[in-house]
């Protein structure tokens with residue numbers, strides 16, 4: 112049997128849908144998400160991005176050829192040189208200053224998710240690490256598509272418009288498609304025992320993404 116990204120997703124469709132269509136995401140789409148929930152998410156996402164950059168650093172280390180090395184290094188550099196700065200600017204627009212970001216206590220959900228991804232990479236190989244990162248990389252593209260397709264989505268004066276646009280952006284969607292194509296290629300010839308292992312990793316990372324949204328909701332009280 113030949114597997115691909117969709118097989119992985121279909122093996123944990125309940126968890127995947129709970130992540131993609133989480134009430135936090137619906138709140139962004141419908142412009143009803145309480146601002147404190149989004150602010151808490153943005154703050155913890157600053158810490159998330161730092162550890163996600165480390166995960167790309169680990170991918171650099173786990174690379175087996177120049178193409179894997181180049182891809183991982185490019186992603187590491189993009190987060191460090193570009194995305195962190197954009198995130199800090201974006202936080203400022205929501206009333207969160209840099210000093211606050213630098214003194215944040217790390218929430219359990221952030222700790223659990225980011226260290227889980229790093230552990231998958233330490234214990235396994237380049238593919239294990241990519242499967243652990245896939246809900247982040249591919250999930251946000253699907254979330255943007257879901258928001259874009261919903262009739263309930265508020266497109267006039269939605270305070271979350273810039274966030275939605277960031278993930279609907281062509282460049283981001285193309286990066287997610289490439290990641291998906293890369294996974295399709297790699298998953299095609301793994302054994303069924305190996306595929307079971309990877310499914311567990313993917314399902315757990317997906318559950319941790321949903322818990323990250325829930326953390327934001329809970330912070331709003």
Ligand SMILES: Cc1ncc(C[n+]2csc(CCO)c2C)c(N)n1
Nearest residue numbers: 156159160163186190247248251323
């Ligand atoms: C909890 C959480 N999950 C996923 C993303 C999305 N994201 C983070 S880094 C990155 C690209 C990395 O190369 C993407 C798409 C996020 N911001 N926060």
